[in-house]
Amino acid sequence: AQSVTQLDSQVPVFEEAPVELRCNYSSSVSVYLFWYVQYPNQGLQLLLKYLSGSTLVKGINGFEAEFNKSQTSFHLRKPSVHISDTAEYFCAVSDRGGGSNYKLTFGKGTLLTVNP
Template sequence: AQSVTQLDSQVPVFEEAPVELRCNYSSSVSVYLFWYVQYPNQGLQLLLKYLSGSTLVKGINGFEAEFNKSQTSFHLRKPSVHISDTAEYFCAVSLYGGATNKLIFGTGTLLAVQP
């Protein structure tokens, strides 16, 4: 079975500081990896995804993530955060070559940007 672990439930950071949100996954087969963002009282929006190729993936709003197969990680980074980045961030996986696009989510990390 596949699982996703986001160890940090909340990450407080000051505006313009860098941030890293951690994501580790467990799977016996290859997976696709995703980061979604949920702003307060809104639905989820895709930030970026890793399917294949370069392990460094760039997404919207200046975010990027690096796939590390040996460490089964897909950490999300931003060099300088803004107040508007305050939101819940979810890491997710789906099975490579699966019959469906079922997403398995982590428990989310609240990024709290302070002025």
């Protein structure tokens, strides 16, 4: 069974400050890793995903995440946030060997609030 823990339910920051949203996962098999963002009153949108190769993944809107296999983490970072980054961020994992029967497991989300 897989599980995803997002360590912070809310992260308030000031505009232009750096931010890190933390994600840890638990799985008995190799996984793919995702970050999705949900802006107010909208559906989820993919920010980035780690499939293989370089452990540093760059996504849209200046976000990046680093896969750390030994710590089973996939933290999301941005060096300078904007007001428009205010949203809920979801970390998710899927089983590499799941084929078309895979399950995408989500964390509970982290609400990022960027204040002026």
